[in-house]
Amino acid sequence: MKRIFPLAAACLMLTGCGAQHANEKHSRDVFAMDTYMLLTAYGNDSVNEPLIRAEEKITALEHMLSVTDAGSEIYAANHAGGAPVTVSGDTAAILRTAADVSAESGGALQISVYPVVQAWGFTTGSYRVPGEAEIAELLQNVDDTRILIEGNTLTVPEGMQIDLGALAKGYTGDAVTALLREAGITSAIVNLGGNVQTIGTKPDGSKWAVGIENPFGGDQLLGTVHVGNKAVITSGDYERCFTAEDGTRYWHIIDPADGAPADNGLRSVTVIGESGLRCDALSTALFVEGTEKAIAHWRACDDFEMILVTDDRLFVTEGIVNDFDAGSVLPWEEITR
Ligand code: AMP
Ligand code: MG
Numbered sequence: 001m002k003r004i005f006p007l008a009a010a011c012l013m014l015t016g017c018g019a020q021h022a023n024e025k026h027s028r029d030v031f032a033m034d035t036y037m038l039l040t041a042y043g044n045d046s047v048n049e050p051l052i053r054a055e056e057k058i059t060a061l062e063h064m065l066s067v068t069d070a071g072s073e074i075y076a077a078n079h080a081g082g083a084p085v086t087v088s089g090d091t092a093a094i095l096r097t098a099a100d101v102s103a104e105s106g107g108a109l110q111i112s113v114y115p116v117v118q119a120w121g122f123t124t125g126s127y128r129v130p131g132e133a134e135i136a137e138l139l140q141n142v143d144d145t146r147i148l149i150e151g152n153t154l155t156v157p158e159g160m161q162i163d164l165g166a167l168a169k170g171y172t173g174d175a176v177t178a179l180l181r182e183a184g185i186t187s188a189i190v191n192l193g194g195n196v197q198t199i200g201t202k203p204d205g206s207k208w209a210v211g212i213e214n215p216f217g218g219d220q221l222l223g224t225v226h227v228g229n230k231a232v233i234t235s236g237d238y239e240r241c242f243t244a245e246d247g248t249r250y251w252h253i254i255d256p257a258d259g260a261p262a263d264n265g266l267r268s269v270t271v272i273g274e275s276g277l278r279c280d281a282l283s284t285a286l287f288v289e290g291t292e293k294a295i296a297h298w299r300a301c302d303d304f305e306m307i308l309v310t311d312d313r314l315f316v317t318e319g320i321v322n323d324f325d326a327g328s329v330l331p332w333e334e335i336t337r
Contacts, residue, residue: 023187023203030055032062033169035193041180042187042203050183054176061172064088067114067163074164082158084148094164094171094277095149101281102144105297108288109281110256112142114163122252127242129250135259142256170233170280173197177276194234197276201228207323212307214329215267222309222330226323231276235283236268237261253287264290265310272320273304291315295335
């Protein structure tokens, strides 16, 4: 009898410790897809293993989706000389969303604009301003409607090259949050560069706070959105850009209409919704569309909210207004249906 008591006491202490650490923060830094990523999950030590598997998943997707990795599915399709190639369900799902968002944005999203992005040096960092004739020639092979995706068979026409950079991180965020959810994690936030995806709420039950970065530089946020179980995905002109010798600034999101950086007064677009993949595709498309078309696009859909940043104001759609805290940098306006 005597021996049972100390054992019981030890058990109690262990349980006590477990409960105390149940909501500990566990983080993992990952560098992949040319991006610093931070995966954070709350729970006891058992959340570390799914975080490691999440990193492995990110690396596997990078290998599968990269445009430069000679072993990737995209590389194979781009170098097949117009012949069909078999791709994974992941790649097929991304391509179908790209086609949908390209169609609903009037062609603002064009994954086949890649050679133009390359000509500006955004893929390597060797920046340059390509000449008009060079851009005109490259634009002849920019047309996403000619990409064929039937089941798991992808055909990229000869002379065309595609890149999923506009939406691959959103898909990756979906894959990571699905993996963490399946492992039983109920509180997590993953930050893949400008893409934030969340599971549940913070351990205290409150929503996650995601800051809207200031495209004009400076530390002050333009505002904060509060979300649970949502993706918050931003495209901005400040993320990858360079200033030419004449002082003109150029950035990485290209308007397929003229092959130059989309220059319509929008500085950033943040899209909030359930699917990281769709939100990522939309953030790039809406940035190219510009304020007016972006608002019309939002009105035609019912599955996302957005925050548009221009030089002098923010536009915030009605479905997110109650979860939005404005900063003091710019005034904001509500957009209604
Ligand atoms: P994001 O940061 O999600 O807006 O993605 C921007 C990236 O998508 C760029 O760095 C380019 O690699 C690529 N990109 C640029 N313009 C377009 C476009 N109009 N359609 C599709 N992809 C684009
Ligand atoms: Mg995007």
